[in-house]
Amino acid sequence: MIQKFRYGFLLVGCIILFSFTCLAQGQQIREALRPKYVFLFIGDGMGKNHVDLTHAYISSAKGKIRKGKLTFTGFHAYAECTTGSNDNIITDSGAAGSAIACGVKANNGVISYYPEYPKASMPVSMAKKAHEIGYKVGIITSVSIDHATPAAFYAVSESRDNYYEIGYQLPTSGFEFFGGGGFKYPKGKNIDKEDLYQRVKDYGYVITNDIFEISSIDTTAKGVMFVNPVLLEKGEMPYGIDREEHGGYELKDIVREAIGYLFNEKGFFIMVEGGKIDWASHNNDAAAIAQEVIDFNNAILEAFSFFSYHPNETLIIVTADHETGGIYFTEQNIDSLNNKGYLNLQISSVDYFSDVLSEYKNSNKIYSLPDVIYLANLHFYSHPLVFTDNENQAIVEAYDLYFYNKSTLSNDEIEIKYGGLNPLAVVFSKILSDRAGVAFTTWDHTDAMVPVYTSGLHSVYFNEDMDNTNFKSILDEIMKW
Ligand SMILES: [Zn+2]
Numbered sequence: 412m413i414q415k416f417r418y419g420f421l422l423v424g425c426i427i428l429f430s431f432t433c434l435a436q437g438q439q440i441r442e443a444l445r446p447k448y449v450f451l452f453i454g455d456g457m458g459k460n461h462v463d464l465t466h467a468y469i470s471s472a473k474g475k476i477r478k479g480k481l482t483f484t485g486f487h488a489y490a491e492c493t494t495g496s497n498d499n500i501i502t503d504s505g506a507a508g509s510a511i512a513c514g515v516k517a518n519n520g521v522i523s524y525y526p527e528y529p530k531a532s533m534p535v536s537m538a539k540k541a542h543e544i545g546y547k548v549g550i551i552t553s554v555s556i557d558h559a560t561p562a563a564f565y566a567v568s569e570s571r572d573n574y575y576e577i578g579y580q581l582p583t584s585g586f587e588f589f590g591g592g593g594f595k596y597p598k599g600k601n602i603d604k605e606d607l608y609q610r611v612k613d614y615g616y617v618i619t620n621d622i623f624e625i626s627s628i629d630t631t632a633k634g635v636m637f638v639n640p641v642l643l644e645k646g647e648m649p650y651g652i653d654r655e656e657h658g659g660y661e662l663k664d665i666v667r668e669a670i671g672y673l674f675n676e677k678g679f680f681i682m683v684e685g686g687k688i689d690w691a692s693h694n695n696d697a698a699a700i701a702q703e704v705i706d707f708n709n710a711i712l713e714a715f716s717f718f719s720y721h722p723n724e725t726l727i728i729v730t731a732d733h734e735t736g737g738i739y740f741t742e743q744n745i746d747s748l749n750n751k752g753y754l755n756l757q758i759s760s761v762d763y764f765s766d767v768l769s770e771y772k773n774s775n776k777i778y779s780l781p782d783v784i785y786l787a788n789l790h791f792y793s794h795p796l797v798f799t800d801n802e803n804q805a806i807v808e809a810y811d812l813y814f815y816n817k818s819t820l821s822n823d824e825i826e827i828k829y830g831g832l833n834p835l836a837v838v839f840s841k842i843l844s845d846r847a848g849v850a851f852t853t854w855d856h857t858d859a860m861v862p863v864y865t866s867g868l869h870s871v872y873f874n875e876d877m878d879n880t881n882f883k884s885i886l887d888e889i890m891k892w
Contacts, residue, residue, distance in 0.1 A: 445890050446726035446868040447678035449541065450714040451882070452483070453511065453560055454707050455504055456689030456735030458859050459491075461704055464738060464849060468701035471752035481708040482715055483729040486864040488874045492881075493860055494733040500858045504689070505571035507732035507879055508563030512536035514883025522559060522568040522577060537886050538564040541680035542586060544892045547673040549588035551665050553706070554686030555595040555646030556581065556636075560732060564682050575599045578607045582614035582633075588673055589616075590637040590665040592686075595646040611636050622660055625668040635672060637665060650687055650760040651702040662710040670717050678724075683710055691760065692735035694832060695851040697844040698757035700736075718867055726868050726889075728882065731861035737852030753846040756793050761840050764791045765833035768813070778814045780807070787839050802842050809834035830854035 454461070465481060496506035497516035509517035513534035515525060525534050542548045552561045557578040559571040565584040566577045574595040581589060597607045608618055615633030619625065620640040628635055639648045641659030649657035666683055673679040685707030691699035711729055718725040759767075767790045771782065783806075788795045798806065811817040812834050818825060829837045831854070844850070865873035869889045877885075 445678075447724040448717065448721055448726070449546075449678075449680045449886070449890075450711075450725070450727040451511075451537075451680075451682045452685070452707065452711055452714070452727070452729040453508075453682065454685045454688050454704065454729070454731045455554075455560055456692045456733060456856070457685065457704065457707070457731035457861065458734030458736075458738060458857070459862050460738040460740070461688060461692070461700055461731075461734075461736075462862065463740070464697060465701045465704040465708075467847075468698070468754050469705070472755045481704070483708060483711050483864045486727070486729065486866040486870070488863075488865040488870040488872075490863040490865075490873050491860040491876050492730060492863050493876075493878045494731075495858060501856050502733050502858075502879075503571070503856065504559035504732050505563065508560040510879040511730075511732065511882045512538065512563040514880045514887070516880060520571055522562045522566055522571050522573075523564075524567055524569045526569070533567075536564045537883050537890075538586065538680055538682060539584070540886075540890070540892045541678075542584070544890070546678040546680050547588070547675055548584075548586040549590070549669040549673050549679065549681040550586060551588075551662070551669060551681065552591040552684040552686050553648045553662050553703075554684070554690070555592040556589055557594055557646075558592070558684075558686060560684045560686060561589075561591075561682070575604060575607070579610070581607070581636075582611045582616060585633070587634040588637075588669045588681075589635070590669055591639060591662070591684075592648055593638045593642050593646045608636075622664055622668055625672055628672070637668065639665075647687065647690075650691065650699050650762065651706040652699045652758070652760050653763045656759065656763065662706050663713050666710045666713040670713065681714075683714075685710070688731075689735045690762075692738070692851075693830070693854055694761040694840075695736055695830065695837070695844070695854060696761040696840055697738075697847065697849045698754040698840070699760040699762075700738075701754060715866070723868060726870065727866045728873065729862075729864040730882070732879070734857045734859035734861055735855065737857045737859070739850050739852065741848045741850050753843045754849070756796070757791060757840065757843055758793050759790055761832065761836045764839065765836040767791075768833055768835055772814065778810075780810055783810060783835065791836075791839050796842070798842070805838045805842070806835070809838040 494502050494507055496502040496519050498518045503519045505521050506517045506519045509523045513523050513536050515534040523536055538548050550561045550564055557574045562577045565586055566580040568577050578594045594607045598604050611618060616636050617628050617632045618636045620638045625635055625637060639659045641649055641657050643649055648659060669681055685703055688703040691703050714727050718727055767786055863873055872885045
């Protein structure tokens with residue numbers, strides 16, 4: 412009887428040992444097949460034609476036709492992605508960021524916020540999932556760090572406009588790296604709240620705007636928040652096209668330092684947003700768009716060179732949250748076919764030139780058209796242009812509206828024509844895009860499908876057209892977290 416009991420005991424012991432071995436092996440296999448280093452690049456507002464526009468921009472800068480090449484368009488897998496939100500065919504960045512991060516459609520305007528779910532089964536962002544399994548996490552953007560797209564990965568809020576509440580959640584995420592823009596309202600909208608930068612420090616993070624300091628930060632620090640030394644009024648980095656004027660770092664510099672800081676044997680997940688592709692598109696500012704896509708591409712190049720050292724462990728996904736501007740191409744009405752060279756004549760953004768014009772307006776009492784043309788040739792065009800009659804007429808109309816509030820158009824027509832922007836800056840920019848054959852259907856987002864370019868381990872999963880909720884479901888499958 413005792414003997415039988417012993418054998419029984421032994422058998423149960425063997426079964427338990429076998430199960431543990433299988434579990435451990437299963438775990439090892441899972442980990443071996445799981446990409447250790449995952450990059451997700453989101454070009455905010457970047458549709459397929461933004462990419463084509465940039466190709467043409469690069470080509471014409473070299474005096475060639477259709478020879479420009481961006482790194483990510485050569486990736487192994489290509490698909491297109493639907494972007495509509497839970498409550499609108501046309502999404503905003505809040506809903507799209509939430510769907511990409513958490514895999515569940517959200518309403519426009521929210522940040523990974525799903526009130527219909529019980530707390531225990533609330534959708535969680537892929538960044539948080541990666542962090543749970545021991546990956547280090549980096550969140551990088553060229554706009555403010557509390558903006559909708561980055562926020563969807565580390566925060567939950569019923570409104571994307573709750574910038575302070577979103578920023579308040581940043582250090583509690585425990586993510587190791589934040590980089591790019593700063594907080595939009597560090598002390599709240601009324602400047603009466605606890606300083607968010609101090610709060611981030613109190614949580615054990617090092618905050619720096621010296622990019623070379625990142626590699627020497629003490630390993631005992633909870634993480635790093637790198638804030639670009641030059642920020643504009645919404646806490647964002649300047650446009651690439653204005654960088655020479657403003658200074659500061661590029662997205663690629665931040666990605667390079669983040670890779671160095673986060674690299675470890677267990678793995679990392681890095682989300683990078685090219686946030687101002689969208690902003691330039693809202694301004695229908697074609698040259699600024701092309702420069703933002705180039706900056707975005709250069710940041711991807713940093714990931715791609717990392718990938719070349721870790722080809723069997725790295726996955727790079729490049730996509731967009733939606734299309735902005737409804738870009739299309741027309742037959743050029745001035746120059747020969749396929750020549751987008753006119754865009755290369757633009758040396759600053761519509762926003763930058765709007766500031767130049769408003770300074771001129773505020774510091775003078777008498778205005779003149781030759782002064783305005785002089786400012787355009789100094790700050791906006793690399794060479795003086797000879798305007799056609801139609802172009803001259805458009806300039807005069809915008810001049811009368813901007814300086815003397817004179818127009819034959821109704822307020823609604825003015826809104827449609829100039830998008831609520833500085834009408835003169837819009838006209839000077841539109842002269843170039845018209846000549847280059849680049850047109851916009853809207854100042855806002857569209858429902859166009861966006862491109863998905865993927866390289867690396869398991870990129871084959873991203874070879875078929877998809878919905879933006881599939882990024883998370885595919886990662887669920889390949890990460891098995
Ligand atoms: Zn937008």
